Amino acid sequence: MSDRYASFVQSGAGRALVKRLGLPDPPRLRRYAPGEPILPGPVLLGSASGGRLTEPVGRILAAAGLALRDPATAVPDPTTGRTPDSAALVYDATGITDSTGLRQLYDFFHPQARAVQPSGRVIVLGTPPAECAGTREATAQRALEGLTRSIGKEFGRGITAQLVHVTREADESTWTSLEATLRFLLSGRSAYVSGQVIRVGAGQATAPVDWERPLDGQVVLVTGAARGIGAALARVLARDGATVLALDVPAAGDELASVANEIGASAVQLDLTAADAPTRLAEYLAGRHGRVDVVVHNAGITRDKTLGRMDADRWNQVIDVNLSSQERINDLLLERELIPAGGRIVGVSSIAGIAGNRGQTNYATSKAGVIGLVDSLAPALRERRISVNAVAPGFIETRLTARIPLVVREAGRRMNSLAQGGLPVDVAETISWLAWPASGAISGNVVRVCGQSLLGA
Known part of the structure; x- marks a missing residue:
């Protein structure tokens, strides 16, 4: 469904009106297209004193073909006062060990706040607070969430901001998954992801x-694949090289067959x-x-009513399809060892499962349950080297939202x-990134795809 307001805003007359009246200003987002470079410009890589990730991250970015800008050159021109533009800011904050060290964040980001290109990226790298050496370091590392979420709301122009926690016990798989994460977050693949902690x-x-x-070489099952997000998912997974098994109910058989035929997938009714x-x-x-x-659990239904007016069938159907x-399916596939080591389980939750929603107690309960499934399964499957994650979409333009x-x-x-x-x-x-073999060191995450919605923020 088209967003007529956004189209108007991007016209000359629309831009003038938005600026004069202070109306919402939706930017044109940079989305991924095969063959395009990850970023259209250089990356400014900065670091707090003693940061442990700067060197390996620099190697990862260079290997990905990204141009790195020397922080010494990214200063305001004495004549014009302008700071050279960067397509992305990546900052290693792992060296910040107490609250006084947080000043280094200001010193880096303050002169760069207006020098990030439209649809640019800001990524802050930190240490998981649970792995910090003491309370002061854990406090400082937790403070990074406030920084990145605020940057995501302040910088505008389609610029997104994320916090990536990297374990101290990094091994080769950690570096591979960090590279996958940086490639995803810096590229147009993550256009609608902002304010997240990964x-x-x-x-x-x-x-x-x-x-x-x-x-x-990957065999990927997608449930609810006949339309909407599921159909888009089947197409993206096939584009990324997967053998796709597209599943949906028999009543959606014609639409399912159309999607499967389009991408060379197998249709499963x-x-x-x-x-x-x-x-x-x-x-x-x-x-x-x-x-x-x-295995991507995308199938889901809504049967909306306020709780006082909801009959038991509406409750039962939503819980059964969306969660039970x-x-x-997980239990039986895992019991029969059909999901091998290195396998992935990705569930589709919702922002409703995080913030709740009037008239959707059944839906919000089921989608919060998907988050609970990730929380409980991730540690249980760690020894089997199977990762479990979820995405939580916000307002996504589909036939359902059009109603x-x-x-x-x-x-x-x-x-947002x-x-x-x-x-x-x-x-x-976002789901495809979590499904990559390179993303195996990412588990137990719930990534919101919501443009950094104000709900539940």
Whole structure:
């Protein structure tokens, strides 16, 4: 569905009106296109005194073909007062060990605040507070969240900001997953992701031969693949090299077949709430491929009513499709060892599962349950080297959101740092990154794809 207001704002007359009246100003976002460079300009890499990640991150960025700007040259020109533009700011804050050291953040970011290109990127690297040597260091590292989330709301012009926690016990897989994370966050793949905290720890991660096809050789199951986010996801996964198994209910068979034929995927018609669904799915996977490397639980429904007016069937259906079916399928696939070491499970939650939503107690409960599933499964599967993560979409432009009343729809679009709704491809790009073999050291994360929504922030 088109956003007419955003289109108007990007016209000459619209820009003048927005500036004069102080209206929301949705920028044109830079999204990923195959073959394009990760960034359209240089990266300014800075560091607090004693930062432990500057050197390896510099190597990662250089290996990715990114031009690095010397911080000594990124200072205001004495004549014009202008600071040279950068496409991204990456700052290693791991050397900050107490609150007094936070001044180094100001010293780095203050002169750069107006020198980041439109749709630029800001990434701060930190240490997980739980791994800090003492309370003062943990306090300072926790403070970084306030910095990055505020930058995401302040810098504007489509600029996003993230905090990436990197474990002290870094091994080769950690560095591989850090590279995958930086490639994702710096590129147009992350256009609608901002204000997030991402943890990179240990796991089983393998760098691809070709970063343009990071899912080559992977068998990926996508539920709810006939339309909307699921269809976009199937397309992105296939583009990234995966063998896609697109699953949906028999009633969506025609749309499912259309998506599958378009990308060369296998169409699987199955009602996930049927008693024998997990067994039938497991037998299909075992017989066709002998395994499934990635399971993406995207299937979901809404049956909205306020709790006092909601009948039991509405409650039961939403919980069963959105949460219980995921548990049953995970349990059987894991029991039969059809998800191998290095496998991925990705669930689709929602901002409603974080902030709640009027008229959606059943939906919000199910989507909060998906977050609980990630929290509980991630440590349980660590020894099997299977990662578990979730994405939590905010306002995404789909046929469902097109049915929302105009005033509510416009509020949903504008109440985020990017002042616009996201696209299904934004959710798909984020899930694909979590599915990459290179992302194996990323587990237990819930990444919001919401343009840094004000709800639940």
